[in-house]
Amino acid sequence: MGDKPCPVIPAPKSLDLRPGDRPWPGAFDVQCRTPHADSAADLFRRPLSPRQGTMPLVLDSASIPSASGSCQITLTEHEIRCTAHAPDGFRYAFQALRQLATEPDMPLGTIADHPSLAIRGFHLNFESYRRMDLAAALQLIETAAKFKLNTILVEYGPRFPFASCQDIVDAESLTPGQIASLTAAAEAHGIELIPLQQSLAHLEYLLRHDRFAHLRERPPKVNLLCPTHPESLPLIKSLMSEVLALHPRSKYFHIGGDEARKIGECPRCAPLVQREGVGQLYGRYIGELARWILAKGRRPIVWDDTLCAHPDALAHLPREAVIQYWDYIAVANPTPVLIPRMAHASGGPRVAHDWHWSIPGRRRALSDLQRDVMASYSRPARLKSALGRAYLNEFGRYLGPGFPRRLRALPYLEYYQDNGFDVITSPTGMGNGDMTGGEPNFRRFEANIATHAARCIENRRALGIITTAWYNMPPELLVQPLIWTAMKSW
Numbered sequence: 001m002g003d004k005p006c007p008v009i010p011a012p013k014s015l016d017l018r019p020g021d022r023p024w025p026g027a028f029d030v031q032c033r034t035p036h037a038d039s040a041a042d043l044f045r046r047p048l049s050p051r052q053g054t055m056p057l058v059l060d061s062a063s064i065p066s067a068s069g070s071c072q073i074t075l076t077e078h079e080i081r082c083t084a085h086a087p088d089g090f091r092y093a094f095q096a097l098r099q100l101a102t103e104p105d106m107p108l109g110t111i112a113d114h115p116s117l118a119i120r121g122f123h124l125n126f127e128s129y130r131r132m133d134l135a136a137a138l139q140l141i142e143t144a145a146k147f148k149l150n151t152i153l154v155e156y157g158p159r160f161p162f163a164s165c166q167d168i169v170d171a172e173s174l175t176p177g178q179i180a181s182l183t184a185a186a187e188a189h190g191i192e193l194i195p196l197q198q199s200l201a202h203l204e205y206l207l208r209h210d211r212f213a214h215l216r217e218r219p220p221k222v223n224l225l226c227p228t229h230p231e232s233l234p235l236i237k238s239l240m241s242e243v244l245a246l247h248p249r250s251k252y253f254h255i256g257g258d259e260a261r262k263i264g265e266c267p268r269c270a271p272l273v274q275r276e277g278v279g280q281l282y283g284r285y286i287g288e289l290a291r292w293i294l295a296k297g298r299r300p301i302v303w304d305d306t307l308c309a310h311p312d313a314l315a316h317l318p319r320e321a322v323i324q325y326w327d328y329i330a331v332a333n334p335t336p337v338l339i340p341r342m343a344h345a346s347g348g349p350r351v352a353h354d355w356h357w358s359i360p361g362r363r364r365a366l367s368d369l370q371r372d373v374m375a376s377y378s379r380p381a382r383l384k385s386a387l388g389r390a391y392l393n394e395f396g397r398y399l400g401p402g403f404p405r406r407l408r409a410l411p412y413l414e415y416y417q418d419n420g421f422d423v424i425t426s427p428t429g430m431g432n433g434d435m436t437g438g439e440p441n442f443r444r445f446e447a448n449i450a451t452h453a454a455r456c457i458e459n460r461r462a463l464g465i466i467t468t469a470w471y472n473m474p475p476e477l478l479v480q481p482l483i484w485t486a487m488k489s490w
Helices: 035-045 087-100 134-146 176-188 210-215 232-245 270-276 278-295 305-309 311-316 341-345 368-377 388-398 412-418 442-459 475-489
Strands: 014-018 027-032 054-060 071-075 080-084 108-113 119-125 151-155 192-196 252-254 299-303 322-326 352-354 379-381 422-426 428-430 464-469
Touching: 027 035, 035 054, 035 080, 035 087, 071 087, 080 087, 087 108, 087 134, 119 134, 119 192, 119 422, 119 475, 134 151, 134 176, 134 475, 151 464, 176 192, 210 232, 232 252, 232 278, 270 278, 278 299, 278 305, 278 311, 299 305, 305 311, 305 322, 305 341, 322 412, 341 388, 368 442, 388 412, 412 422, 412 442, 422 442, 428 442, 428 475, 442 464, 442 475, 464 475
Parallel strands: 027 054, 054 080, 119 151, 119 464, 151 192, 192 252, 252 299, 299 322, 322 422, 352 379, 422 464, 428 464
Antiparallel strands: 014 108, 071 080, 071 108
16 A cells, blocks of 8 residues: 555555546445445435435355454445455454545445454543543443454443442442443444453452451552452452442443452461462462353453562463463563563562663664563563573473564563463553653553554454553543554554
């Protein structure tokens, strides 16, 4: 396509169009010839423009590539034909036609397209985004669908209307009716809504209340739940049950589990950790929740960081669980920077690069953005020795042939897969405390998103990516990373 703007975003896999000499019609005369198009046919029946006249539009099945979401659009002077094998393919064809129809004249030719990743998603975070109301959330879902995202990870925190714990509910919480509107909108737009309820860390809205003080892992701190207290699991299951009830059609349920690295410090947990280690404590707790979610007919998703720091916990997790692997540091592949979570849990570096890059002049081989990330987040270390034998035995073969100077981005992707798990990876579109003059550093976020998408597409086994978003910023700012995610993951 060269330097010319593509008329359809995300750019199709194949686009062969030439100018036509007739205007777009005001509407389509829809002829639905396959049951696969029934749920999408009404989209095509909507008025296209204020212009007069109609044009035949045929929705049919045909011999096209079998990848999920595949579609083909053929535009001739007399009709438009859209072919697909599933409802999502017809939805994507509709979105492409809508974008094409913003031009006065209808082009002629063919578009053949399919997504590269099965899951292409974004994070709708009511807890962080205090300014996100229902109207803004519905607009986000509509925009996601327009640009062919198919998944929204929704995190409510204290803005969920818990009936069993009304004292933890925020004054700005959503009502059950508003959540019903949210789920209905997602379904209408072909979006899979994945609810998330935290289970260990990030429960400040719960643990700050005196009646839950006895469940704090690190009193007086209120950020972490004790995993061994007999009241903890029933409480979390009760909260999750309420969230599940208001998302009756969700296929997945996210049980959180991130940033729980300080478990094992309370008098109840400490002896267990001394005998068996953090991984066993964490694994038993998160594994019990995952099996409980499976018994509810949903597929559990868990953040990866504590699993990565204590990989023996993986033995407790059912293989039906999906691991959501987040890495906000990688902005290129290969990358000079590593997040060695297991080594850090044993006293090693948290984010590190090899000492080689500290030699004057060596960093000129890196991009400006890679140098910025290195300066802001990473510390030099002699990686081969700093990571330790245990880490290298566990993860060394996944670091890539350029180790220790240049490493494979997202090295734990194949590690989790080789251990029998499906994986979703997560870049960030707003996070990591990265602001430039108080404003989001979209330059880094876009590189992070692009790196994740490229690695997952290259890997071929990853389920896809879901871009996260944090901080109480204006919701309109989310459009930029959302569309970037759509373009790079398609």
